Amino acid sequence: MSPGPAPQTIIVVGGGLAGLSAxxxxLRAGGAVRLLERAERPGGNSIKASSGINGAPTRFQRDQDTAFYSDTVRSAGARLAAEADASTTHFRRPEREALVATLTGASGKAIDFLVDEIGVDLSVVAQLGGHSFPRTHRGAGKLPPGAAIVTALxxxxxxxxxxxxxxxxxxKRLLTxxxxxxxxxxTGVEFTSAGQTATLQGAVIFTTGGFAGDTWGLLQKHRPDLAGLPSTNDPRPGTHGLLEAVGAQLIDMDSVQIHPTGFVQPSDPDAxxxxxxxxxxRGGGGILLHRGRRFVNEMETREHVSHVIMKLPPSSTAATAAEKEGSESLTQWDIQLLLDPGACEAxxxxIGFYLWKGLLAKKKVKELDEATRESxxxxxxxxxxxxxxxxxxxVFGSWRLQGTEEDEELEVCIGRVTPITHFTMGGAAISSKGHVLAKSDEGASLKPIEGLWAAGEIxxxxxxxxxxxxxxxxECVVFGRAAGAEAASYALGR
Ligand SMILES: Cc1cc2nc3c(=O)[nH]c(=O)nc-3n(C[C@H](O)[C@H](O)[C@H](O)COP(=O)(O)OP(=O)(O)OC[C@H]3O[C@@H](n4cnc5c(N)ncnc54)[C@H](O)[C@@H]3O)c2cc1C
Structure with missing residues (x-):
């Protein structure tokens, strides 16, 4: 029997969880995959994920959880609720709801896939903020969920x-x-490797992640008020321009998640x-101090606490945009996070990791400055x-100091924190199957760009x-898998 035609290549750009899932x-759909990764190692920001992956209903949940869809819609807020929006004329509520329905509807199967087919332990379930049920899955061992899933895949x-x-x-470029x-x-990509430029032909799946770490690039462009903030993300350039260059519709680019408390490492404060x-x-009892004084209800939302901090005078900032160009100077605040002995125990x-890393230090109350002791x-x-x-x-968590003389001899945990960028909600508009959608004329609905898919934070x-x-x-698993299967069908001419 003569062999059939060799399968066309599926080019996956970016080796985080979305790229690996795609x-x-x-491969399962019969294609041949070439994964191009910019870094020396795959994993991206996915490998750092520490809380877990959502899924509902799953065999690991105890409750009958039917609220994942409604929780997600509520969290998406005004952008989802709006029937139309000048910046997203053709990507409206029905398109957004379809993505949410796909994500939440396929979530149980995504957990099954990771556990049964890939062999990841996801047996521990926790409830995070904004969720009305425990549905965030991780393993029982020490390996954080991002690393566990990426490594196994x-x-x-x-x-x-x-x-x-x-x-x-x-x-560097998409070929069209x-x-x-x-x-x-x-029809393919142009890429550089070891100083050489090469091209590759095939169906393309873009899984290059977000731009929270691109502080002087895309972040500066879409959220100039946040440019210069440090980040939890790798400091790599955003790639959204490569998709835009082939006509992709970008949406919600100004929707950026910030977190009020990133640790400032005393030995490397400008990292x-x-x-x-x-x-x-904070939930366990920690308080926030600026120049020794509390200034915010620490239990408020991340956004609120971040905004209150960012109205305070920063401790370091680049004076002008021109100075920022090519400079590593960050905008940071000098906020103290302080946990009393009860909060430390909770x-x-x-805490052990933070103390070991030098991000928190133990000090007796009597060693602190007078303003802090008074607070x-x-x-x-x-x-x-x-x-x-x-x-x-x-709500005060496990705080147990009494404000008495005896407190002076007790040890608190204290460290410096500052707001950081964490996640970018905006990116390329996609269909529920991960097809990248092109900008369209006024009144027309968005159409897929032939040969191009995307998944994950991009x-x-x-x-x-x-x-x-x-x-x-x-989303990396659900839309990554959908995009992978669709791109393979296209590449194999099905
Ligand atoms: C500290 C931290 C903790 C988190 N915890 C959680 C959590 O518990 N649960 C959760 O759901 N989410 C969490 N997140 C968010 C989540 O990890 C990411 O949003 C998600 O993993 C993004 O996956 P991705 O595959 O889209 O992108 P990434 O994992 O960032 O991968 C993108 C890859 O593309 C590569 N790339 C970029 N440009 C190019 C190019 N031009 N050519 C080739 N390759 C390129 C990058 O080098 C990178 O490897 C966390 C994020 C951080 C930073």
Whole structure:
């Protein structure tokens, strides 16, 4: 029997979770995959994910969870609710709802896939902010969920002879042709590797992630007020311009998630990439101080706390935009996060790592400056119920200092924090199957760009105003797999 025609290549650009999921699905559908990754190693920001991946209903949940869709719609806020919006004329509520329905509807199967087919432990379920049920899955062991999922998927992929991974290979341009129908179609990519420029022909899946770490580039362009902030994300250039150059519709590019508390490492205060000071440090009783004084209800939303901090005078900032150009100078605030002995104990699972990293230090109360000691005394009285909190905090976690003389000998945990960028909700408009949609004329609906798919943080429209924690790993798996299967069908001429 003569062999059939060799399958056309599916080119996956970016080796985070979306790219790995797309690669896996494309291989299962019978395609041959070439994964191009800009960094020396795959994993992207996905490998850092620490809370987990959402799914509902799943066999690991105890409750009957039917609210994932409605929670996601609520979190997406005004951008989803708006019937029309000048910046997204053709990507309206029905298109956004279709993405949310796909994400939440396929979430249980995504967890099954990772557990049963890829062999990842996701047996522990937690409830994060904005969720009305526990539905964020991670493993019972020490390996964080992002690393566990990325590592296991990569292992599976490497076993397949039709999978080829090229690291240190940066895609610079999409190749296009005019199709028979007269529209533009994507036919491959141009990339650089080891100083050489090369081209590759095939169906293209773009999975290059967000731009929260591109502080002087895309962030400056779309959210100049946030330019110069440090980030949890790798400091790499955003790639949205490459998609825009072939006609892709970008939406919600100004929707950026910020987090109020990124740790400032005392030994490297100007590092662009920072560790998150987990929300539970405040929830467990931690307070925030500026020049020794509390200034915000620490239990307010991330957005609110971040905005209040950013109205305070920054501790370091580049004076002008011109100075920022090519400079590493960041805009940071000098905020202290302080946990009393009770709050430290409540956060023991995280504290050990932060102390070891030097992000938090233990100090006796008597070693702190007078303004801080006075704030501790006042706040302890609030917690004891002898007076109301002027800032409106009503939940105090495990704080147990009493505001007495005895407190002076006790140890608190203290570290410096500053607002950081964390996630970009905006990106390329896609269909529910991950097809990249092209800008269209007034009144016409958005049409797919032939030969081009996208998944993960590079895409927009799904999260609207705000992404729910745990939903970005999920979108990588759900839309990555959909895009992989679709691109393979196209490449194989089905
Ligand atoms: C500290 C941290 C914790 C997080 N925790 C969670 C969590 O618990 N749960 C959750 O759901 N989400 C979490 N997130 C968010 C989530 O990890 C990311 O949004 C998601 O993983 C993005 O995946 P991705 O595949 O789209 O992009 P990435 O994982 O960022 O991968 C993109 C890849 O594309 C490559 N690339 C970029 N440009 C090019 C180019 N031109 N050519 C070739 N390659 C290119 C990059 O080098 C990178 O490897 C967290 C994020 C961070 C930073």
């Amino acid at each position: 690669s896996y699905a494309a 990569l292992e599976k992929l490497k076993q397949d002879p039709k999978f080829e991974l090229s690291t240190a290979s940066e895609v 042709q005019i199709s028979d129908a007269g529209s533009r179609k994507v 662009r990439v920072k560790f998150l000071a987990a929300e539970m440090l 956060a023991a699972s995280h 501790i005394r006042e706040y302890s009285q609030v917690v004891a119920g002898t007076k109301p909190d002027a800032l409106g905090r009503k 895409t927009g429209g799904l999260h609207g105003d705000n992404r729910l924690g745990g939903s970005s790993l999920l």
